Structure formats: C-alpha cells, structure tokens
Amino acid sequence: MYNFKNCILIVVFNYSNCVCNKEFIKNIYRKHFKQIVFYSDIPEIQKYNDVHYMDIHQGYYTQKVFKHFYDNYTSLIEESDGLFYTMDDNIININILNLFDNQKIIYYYNEVKTLDNYSGWQWDRENGKYGKNAIINMMNDNENKLDRFSGDFSDWFYLPKKYLTKELFQLFDLFAKYCVFLEIAIPSIINNIEKDKTQYQSFTHEMLWNDRSNFCNKDYLYNSLNHQHNLILHPIKFNQNPETKQWLEELFCKQKCVIITTINGPTETILKHIRDSKDYDIIIVGDNKTPDHYKSLECVYLDIESQKKLFPELSDLLPYNHYCRKNLGYMYAIKKGYEIIYETDDDNIPYDNFDNILLQSNNTMISEENRWINIFKYFTNNTNIWPRGYPLSLVKSEPIFSIEPTDKMPSIVNGLVENDPDVDAIFRLVCRENIEWIKDKHVLIDNKNICVFNTQNTFWLNSELFMCLLIPCTVSFRYCDILRGIINNIVLKKTDNYMMYCSPNVIQIRNEHNLMQDFKSETEMYIHNENILEYIENNTDNVANSSDLMHIIYTNLLNNGVIKPQDIDVLNKWLSYF
Numbered sequence: 001m002y003n004f005k006n007c008i009l010i011v012v013f014n015y016s017n018c019v020c021n022k023e024f025i026k027n028i029y030r031k032h033f034k035q036i037v038f039y040s041d042i043p044e045i046q047k048y049n050d051v052h053y054m055d056i057h058q059g060y061y062t063q064k065v066f067k068h069f070y071d072n073y074t075s076l077i078e079e080s081d082g083l084f085y086t087m088d089d090n091i092i093n094i095n096i097l098n099l100f101d102n103q104k105i106i107y108y109y110n111e112v113k114t115l116d117n118y119s120g121w122q123w124d125r126e127n128g129k130y131g132k133n134a135i136i137n138m139m140n141d142n143e144n145k146l147d148r149f150s151g152d153f154s155d156w157f158y159l160p161k162k163y164l165t166k167e168l169f170q171l172f173d174l175f176a177k178y179c180v181f182l183e184i185a186i187p188s189i190i191n192n193i194e195k196d197k198t199q200y201q202s203f204t205h206e207m208l209w210n211d212r213s214n215f216c217n218k219d220y221l222y223n224s225l226n227h228q229h230n231l232i233l234h235p236i237k238f239n240q241n242p243e244t245k246q247w248l249e250e251l252f253c254k255q256k257c258v259i260i261t262t263i264n265g266p267t268e269t270i271l272k273h274i275r276d277s278k279d280y281d282i283i284i285v286g287d288n289k290t291p292d293h294y295k296s297l298e299c300v301y302l303d304i305e306s307q308k309k310l311f312p313e314l315s316d317l318l319p320y321n322h323y324c325r326k327n328l329g330y331m332y333a334i335k336k337g338y339e340i341i342y343e344t345d346d347d348n349i350p351y352d353n354f355d356n357i358l359l360q361s362n363n364t365m366i367s368e369e370n371r372w373i374n375i376f377k378y379f380t381n382n383t384n385i386w387p388r389g390y391p392l393s394l395v396k397s398e399p400i401f402s403i404e405p406t407d408k409m410p411s412i413v414n415g416l417v418e419n420d421p422d423v424d425a426i427f428r429l430v431c432r433e434n435i436e437w438i439k440d441k442h443v444l445i446d447n448k449n450i451c452v453f454n455t456q457n458t459f460w461l462n463s464e465l466f467m468c469l470l471i472p473c474t475v476s477f478r479y480c481d482i483l484r485g486i487i488n489n490i491v492l493k494k495t496d497n498y499m500m501y502c503s504p505n506v507i508q509i510r511n512e513h514n515l516m517q518d519f520k521s522e523t524e525m526y527i528h529n530e531n532i533l534e535y536i537e538n539n540t541d542n543v544a545n546s547s548d549l550m551h552i553i554y555t556n557l558l559n560n561g562v563i564k565p566q567d568i569d570v571l572n573k574w575l576s577y578f
Contacts, residue, residue: 001081001102002335002577007158008076009033010069010085013040014059018088019048021238024245025088028252031337032094034080037073039065059087060130062154063185066172077164087155089235093225094252095300098335099310099577100201106158106231109200110191112148115139122151122183130181138178143170146192153207154186156232163193204309205232212237218247225251226300229310254281255339257300261285261326262346265293268509269349274298276352280342285329288320302328317473317570323480324473326455327570331577334466341460341469348417348456348506357415357502358459360442365406365498367446368399371533375451375501376423379416379437388424388522389452389482391529408444410500411462411492414453418504422454424526425478425519442502447493450533453485457506462497467546470574472557474564478521479528483562486529490537491549528562535560547575 009029013019019040026036037052044053056064070077077083081102086092100106115135123131138144159168168189175185194200206224214220215236221244224230236244258273258280273282274297282299286307294301307315307328314331318324326343333341342355366378376385377399386395416437423431445451460466468491471480492499538556543549554571557563 002098002100004032004082004084004097004100004102006034006079006081007102008073008080008083009036010065010083011036011038011088012056012059012062012065012085013038013051013088014056016040016043016045016053018239019045019051021088021245022048022051024238028248029092029094032097033084035076037069039068057179059155060181061176061179061185062087062182063172063180063189064176066169067176070166070169077161080161080164082158082160083164084158085156087234089237090156091225091233091236091248092156093229093231093233095225095336096229096231096310096332098337099332100158100203100231102158103160103162105160105163105190105194105200106203107156107190107200108152108187109197110150110152110187112150112188112191112195114148118149118151120151122181125181130179131184134178134180135184138174138180141174141178143174146171146188148192149184149188150191151184152187153234154183155234157186157190159190168193203231204228205234206230207234209235215244216241218243221247222251222298223295227295227306229306254279257281257283257333257336257338257341259283259285259326259329259333259341259343260346261287261323261329263287263289264346264511265291266297267346269344269346270299272349277350281336281338283329283333285326287322287325300332302332314570314573317566317573319473322473323455323477324471324570327469327471327473327574330466330469331574334463334469335577339461339463341466343455343458343460343469344506345456347511348508350506351504354415354505355459357413357442357505358461360500360502363406363408363410363442363444363500364403365408365444365446366449367402367404368449370394370397370399371448371450373445373449373451374399375445376416376421376435378443379441379501379503380435381438383435384431384433385421385423385435386427387452388422388454388478389485389525389529390424392426392526393530403443406444408498410444411460411465411497412453412488412499413459413461414499414501415457415459415505416501416503417457418507420508420510422456425515425522428515429519437504439503442500445499445501447489447496447498450486450489451499451501452482453488453499453501455481455484456508465491465495465497465546467575467578468550470550470571472563472567473570474567475562476521476524478518479525482525482529483557486532486536487550487553487557490540490553491546494540494544494549495546496544524562532560532562547578550575 039052041056171189284294286303
C-alpha cells in the first residue's frame with residue numbers, strides 16, 4: 001500500500017535546545033502521518049510539554065526511546081500500518097514518500113555477521129566501550145538471543161506493522177540496557193528480524209558529513225530533493241541555518257501543481273510557469289528525446305532515470321516516445337497529495353492569472369438533444385468548428401442547446417485555447433478558419449451528454465477523481481488524451497461530478513506538426529468514436545466507485561478492440577497505488 005497516512009512518525013531531538021523547531025517539523029509532516037510523537041535528550045525544556053525527555057546521550061542511544069513508546073502507545077501501534085522514526089536533523093522527502101510500499105521495510109539491507117567480522121570507529125569507539133565491549137557484555141545476558149550483528153547509519157528507519165511486536169521492542173530495550181551505540185544497535189535489530197532482502201525497498205539518500213554547508217544552498221537542496229529524488233537528507237541543522245525552513249516549506253507545502261510532458265528544451269510556456277506560477281510546483285516529465293536543461297531549473301524533473309527509480313514497474317509498462325509518459329507525472333502529483341492538479345502542454349502560454357477561471361460563480365449548465373455536445377459551437381456562436389474527437393458524422397448537425405442555472409460545482413475545469421484551438425487534422429487541412437471565442441464565458445456540461453476534452457489546459461479539483469487522470473497507452477498520440485476524456489465523461493456521470501468549460505485562459509503557439517501524420521494518427525479516433533457510446537457503459541449500472549468503473553470501462557474498450565491488453569496491465573499497476 002503506497003500511503004503512510006496511517007503510520008506513526010517518531011521524531012527524536014539529539015539536543016533539547018533544538019526542540020524549538022518542533023512546530024515547524026510537525027507542520028511539514030503532519031499531513032503525511034497518522035500521529036507524530038516527539039522525544040528529546042535532556043535537559044527538559046518546560047515550555048514544550050508535549051515532548052518526552054530522556055537521557056539518550058545526545059542521540060548515541062536513541063534506541064532507549066522505543067521502550068517508552070511501546071509502553072505508552074500500544075493502542076496507537078495496534079491501529080497503525082507502521083512506524084517511521086527519524087532524528088530531527090534528517091529530512092524525509094515527503095514529495096516521494098508515498099511512492100514507497102508501507103508493507104515493506106525502508107532501511108539498509110545488510111547481512112548479519114559474527115562480531116569478529118567488524119572493526120572501525122562504531123565498533124571501537126572509546127576502546128570499544130559502546131561497541132564491541134558493550135555487545136560482549138550483552139551477549140552474556142540471558143535475555144540476549146542474537147549472536148550476529150551489522151552496522152549502518154541509524155538516524156532513521158521505517159518498519160511495517162507486522163514487525164512492531166513485543167519481541168522487537170524487547171530487543172531495543174536490551175541494546176539500550178547495555179548502551180550499545182545506535183549505529184550498531186538499530187541495524188543489528190532490523191537486519192536480524194528480517195533477513196530476506198526482498199522485504200527491503202531500494203532508495204537513495206544524501207549524507208554530507210564533511211560538506212554539510214552544501215545544504216545551506218537552496219539550489220543544492222532543491223536539486224537533491226526534486227531532481228535526484230533522494231528520500232533522506234542529512235544533516236540539516238535548523239538552529240544553525242534557519243533559512244532552510246522557508247526553503248523546505250516551498251519544496252514540500254504547495255497544494256497545487258502544473259504537469260507538462262515535453263521532448264523540447266524549456267519553452268516560453270514552461271519558463272513562464274516556473275517564473276510566475278509561484279503557488280504551483282512545476283512538474284516536467286521527460287521522454288527519450290528530452291534534453292537535460294531542466295536539471296538546472298526550479299522544477300520537479302522526472303527524466304527517464306528518475307522515472308525508473310521512482311516507478312520501476314509502472315515506468316517499464318509504459319511505452320517510450322508516447323504522450324502516456326505523462327502518467328508518471330500524474331502519479332507523482334497524486335502521491336505527493338496536491339489538492340489541485342493542472343495539466344497543460346509546453347506550447348500553451350498561460351495568461352496572467354490563468355487560474356482565475358476557478359473563481360467562477362453564477363453557474364449555468366448546458367445540455368444538447370444529441371448525446372454528443374459540440375462545445376466549440378457554444379463558445380463561437382455556432383461557427384463551423386468542432387473539437388478533436390467529436391464524431392465526424394455529426395460535424396454538420398445543428399446544435400440544440402438548452403441552458404439552465406445550476407448550483408452544481410465543477411470537479412474538472414477546461415479552459416479553451418486562444419489562437420490555435422484543439423481541432424482535428426481534417427479541420428486544419430480543410431477549413432483553416434480564424435476562430436474568435438466569446439470572452440468571459442463558462443458553463444457546466446450536463447452529464448447526460450458526452451463532451452470531449454483533452455490534457456492541454458485542464459484543472460482537476462476533486463482528489464477522488466485523480467485516479468482517472470490515467471492516459472491509455474496502446475492508442476495513438478492523437479487519440480490517447482481524447483479517449484481518456486470520454487472515459488471520464490462516464491465516470492463523471494456515474495459519480496455525480498461535473499465538468500466545466502471556460503473561455504480561453506492560455507494562448508497556443510503550436511509546436512510544428514505534420515498534418516498528414518496527425519491525420520494518420522487520428523484515424524482510429526475517427527473510427528472508434530462513431531460507435532464508442534454503444535458499449536463503453538456496458539455493465540456500469542449502479543457502479544459509483546471510480547476504480548471499479550475504470551476496470552469495467554477498460555474491459556469494454558478491450559473487448560471492442562479500442563485498446564490492447566497492455567493497457568489493462570498498466571491500469572492494474574496504476575490502481576495498485578491507491
């Protein structure tokens with residue numbers, strides 16, 4: 001399960017004078033965990049009375065906190081999915097945390113060995129008093145059941161619920177009793193309770209023991225978290241470098257994002273979003289042809305290497321050189337926990353305040369006698385135009401619109417595109433008309449109708465629908481986003497959610513296209529959309545769960561030759577994240 005909201009977080013302060021950072025740490029992490037429990041070394045600071053104080057010798061014996069935790073939080077442990085522990089000077093990259101499985105260990109796998117295999121500073125510190133000699137004393141204790149050990153960095157770990165047993169906490173207490181250094185105690189305990197390497201997840205971290213000043217550089221910090229996608233950074237000292245708090249808030253706490261996939265270098269669209277859309281994280285999804293320019297920009301960059309690192313199975317299922325690689329940006333955004341996801345393309349330049357379309361009120365709803373609705377005609381006073389994906393057999397039909405006031409609110413908001421709207425290749429080859437959109441207009445779509453929409457300028461506002469962002473991967477580039485839109489028309493109807501269209505809020509300076517290649521790519525769209533409504537809703541009566549609807553709709557599409565089995569494999573892996 002890829003979610004830690006039902007997991008406990010223990011944060012330990014090595015020095016009690018750092019407890020002043022507790023509220024900041026709580027604000028960073030509280031959204032991502034069930035409960036945060038704070039411990040600190042002595043001396044106790046009275047003003048922070050929700051911290052448990054005990055002598056952990058400035059963090060050398062942090063394992064001491066776990067007996068107290070087990071004795072006082074038994075019911076919380078029983079109700080949880082697992083336990084994440086960290087020192088206060090570690091940073092957990094919560095941007096990627098929920099891409100890990102909470103049913104597996106997140107820690108270093110080491111083979112446990114007999115004591116005579118080890119030497120070095122952890123084992124021989126102070127003539128072995130807290131290393132080998134402490135372990136020898138412990139081995140003479142009748143409570144001890146271990147004769148093999150390991151050593152590693154021990155300022156953090158994650159253990160799933162199945163490991164949080166009485167025996168685990170007895171081991172922590174035993175190592176604490178003999179004051180074994182934590183970098184021997186914690187890995188020895190974890191690597192003994194689970195010796196199967198497959199139960200450990202892979203991750204990367206950045207430890208700057210001798211060059212910690214790099215973390216005083218905002219760009220360096222940004223690169224480590226959002227380009228290299230390290231899970232753990234250490235050490236970051238807030239008392240010494242308080243400005244890092246603001247940087248981490250910017251990195252972790254935004255509630256909105258922009259998602260763009262591109263094979264081009266930074267375009268005017270991308271640079272404008274990075275420069276001006278300050279309330280948004282900008283997520284750039286690369287493909288095989290994407291240049292590396294984005295590694296130096298203030299964006300979340302998912303190049304091919306990062307995609308394989310963060311989504312190994314899902315990434316392998318998706319074809320390269322296909323628009324569906326954008327799915328990995330969606331998954332990143334969903335698991336990060338954004339409240340609003342805005343998807344666009346690299347050639348749609350946003351107006352200033354492009355998201356003002358989300359502030360619409362006095363809503364109306366449009367319906368059409370025909371099942372399909374040509375929304376472009378409504379926004380052009382019946383000009384001869386149709387959106388990409390609208391059935392060709394209907395392009396000459398005259399719409400019969402009905403407009404009524406409504407108190408419904410949209411879950412999806414589509415903005416139209418100025419200058420070069422999203423029409424199909426036939427329109428571009430034959431009509432080439434200049435289109436003038438009506439300004440400052442917005443309307444919800446009646447769920448009895450089907451209204452095509454794409455991925456060029458769309459806000460998703462309801463997180464319960466985010467799983468439906470998935471773009472099919474076995475249809476063509478010019479059909480995949482349109483097919484996703486049709487699927488979502490059915491989901492909107494079945495879940496009682498609504499879509500809105502608005503007048504333009506971006507202008508498109510269209511990337512170069514070969515129109516005959518576009519026509520060829522759109523052929524399957526022209527063919528399938530003529531009769532897709534005859535079967536896409538089969539077996540969906542009384543189904544209102546988005547996941548179930550996705551399974552049924554994809555099966556209907558597969559049975560009617562619209563998609564291939566690979567899309568079912570992608571869907572199954574995709575839904576496993578929820």
